[in-house]
Amino acid sequence: MTVNPAHTALWPAPHASGAVDATVHVPGSKSVTNRALVLAALASEPGWLRRPLRSRDTLLMAAALRAMGVGIEEGIGPDGTGEAWRVLPTGLHGPATIDVGNAGTVMRFLPPVAALADGPVRFDGDPRSYERPLHGVIDALRVLGARIDDDGRGALPMTVHGGGALDGGPVEIDASSSSQFVSALLLSGPRFNQGVEVRHIGSTLPSMPHIRMTVDMLRSVGAQVDTPESGGEPNVWRVTPGALLGRDLTVEPDLSNAQPFLAAALVTGGRVVIPDWPVRTTQPGDRLREIFTEMGGTCELTETGLEFTGSGKIHGIDVDLSEVGELTPGIAAVAALADSPSTLRGVAHLRLHETDRLAALTKEINELGGDVTETSDGLHIRPRRLHGGVFHTYDDHRMATAGAIIGLAVDGVEIENVATTAKTLPDFPDLWDRMLGN
Numbered sequence: 001m002t003v004n005p006a007h008t009a010l011w012p013a014p015h016a017s018g019a020v021d022a023t024v025h026v027p028g029s030k031s032v033t034n035r036a037l038v039l040a041a042l043a044s045e046p047g048w049l050r051r052p053l054r055s056r057d058t059l060l061m062a063a064a065l066r067a068m069g070v071g072i073e074e075g076i077g078p079d080g081t082g083e084a085w086r087v088l089p090t091g092l093h094g095p096a097t098i099d100v101g102n103a104g105t106v107m108r109f110l111p112p113v114a115a116l117a118d119g120p121v122r123f124d125g126d127p128r129s130y131e132r133p134l135h136g137v138i139d140a141l142r143v144l145g146a147r148i149d150d151d152g153r154g155a156l157p158m159t160v161h162g163g164g165a166l167d168g169g170p171v172e173i174d175a176s177s178s179s180q181f182v183s184a185l186l187l188s189g190p191r192f193n194q195g196v197e198v199r200h201i202g203s204t205l206p207s208m209p210h211i212r213m214t215v216d217m218l219r220s221v222g223a224q225v226d227t228p229e230s231g232g233e234p235n236v237w238r239v240t241p242g243a244l245l246g247r248d249l250t251v252e253p254d255l256s257n258a259q260p261f262l263a264a265a266l267v268t269g270g271r272v273v274i275p276d277w278p279v280r281t282t283q284p285g286d287r288l289r290e291i292f293t294e295m296g297g298t299c300e301l302t303e304t305g306l307e308f309t310g311s312g313k314i315h316g317i318d319v320d321l322s323e324v325g326e327l328t329p330g331i332a333a334v335a336a337l338a339d340s341p342s343t344l345r346g347v348a349h350l351r352l353h354e355t356d357r358l359a360a361l362t363k364e365i366n367e368l369g370g371d372v373t374e375t376s377d378g379l380h381i382r383p384r385r386l387h388g389g390v391f392h393t394y395d396d397h398r399m400a401t402a403g404a405i406i407g408l409a410v411d412g413v414e415i416e417n418v419a420t421t422a423k424t425l426p427d428f429p430d431l432w433d434r435m436l437g438n
């Protein structure tokens, strides 16, 4: 077996010698970039994507769409400012092979797109992608008229035999393990012959802001979507069939990737400014303004962005994170440094994320001397004096950034495979060093 040196390399997490005071330009949102790419690929005319995130997950999405025949030209925008990608929706063709890596957005959003291609599309990915839930998408697509060959587990690897079109119509799914099942069916819904009506029949539904993001972005390209919030039935979303417009969309900074930098202000009693923080957004990271304020900071949203200031004190928190699960690792890291215990709830589905995040956070914080226990749906964190050591990341970008947060306050923390942050934030070590003035 060959060992990738990047995976075993240890990155000494910088210890903060004082309060940070920095402005950090956070790259574009993964969730917005990958939705925008899918919608542009399904449109009936070319579109622009400005300030797209360039990371492993978004480059995998672009490569997958290209493999099906979509043109994506990477370059500078028409006005010469910043990176912009031109998307030319020239067709959806098979045969094609798609590598999903470990990107939930790629493995869930693209099978419905592949069902519209005119030939077989093979999906494969990292070993972890075989374990992540996909049954909601596979079963639903079969009900809606698609032919899919998998190994019977309702997971990757699989082949979607695109027939050039899909009937669509009503479908029931249990999306309690991932909101991305709902988003996936809605995103391609306008291109199904009868559109789609998705009824969630599971007990819980995580990450609602991400479903709102899907609906908002669909509407912005001309789709008609009925939702529970717009007067429809609870847990039912309806998308009317119709052509999608090619738009010129500027991607917001990734607010979930702003998290470690805001945490740095909290942990060091410093100040961090994130330019271009949107005034109105569906990104779950916007909830950090409230959560990190409750944990001891203050923030102000101005025309230039979000200014977040730590008080030098960090408080524990009792919070339901079901809507904003991807923020859990960073909140757990801050909670481990707080002056009182924390309970993080509503995030059982994190056991099926990039890694089992509840197990990984418990093990890694405890190995630094912490006292974390797993509950049925989250974590209980009792802060203790931590010591240095290796913080393992399990190929999970958010484990790496969580370890870096702890490293600010605890000497001698070494992050294994910090390069895994490339999934959504390839510049992380550089941005972190620059924030610290190194």
Ligand SMILES: O=C(O)C1=C[C@@H](OP(=O)(O)O)[C@@H](O)[C@H](O)C1
Binding pocket: 030, 031, 032, 104, 105, 177, 178, 179, 180, 183, 206, 207, 210, 325, 326, 349
């Ligand atoms: O739709 C999206 O862009 C996402 C939805 C969420 O997935 P889950 O609902 O599976 O947690 C989130 O955790 C993930 O990081 C991104």
Ligand SMILES: C=C(OP(=O)(O)O)C(=O)O
Binding pocket: 102, 103, 104, 105, 326, 353, 354, 398, 424
């Ligand atoms: C859960 C996450 O990613 P994915 O899109 O792969 O589900 C995440 O980024 O925290």
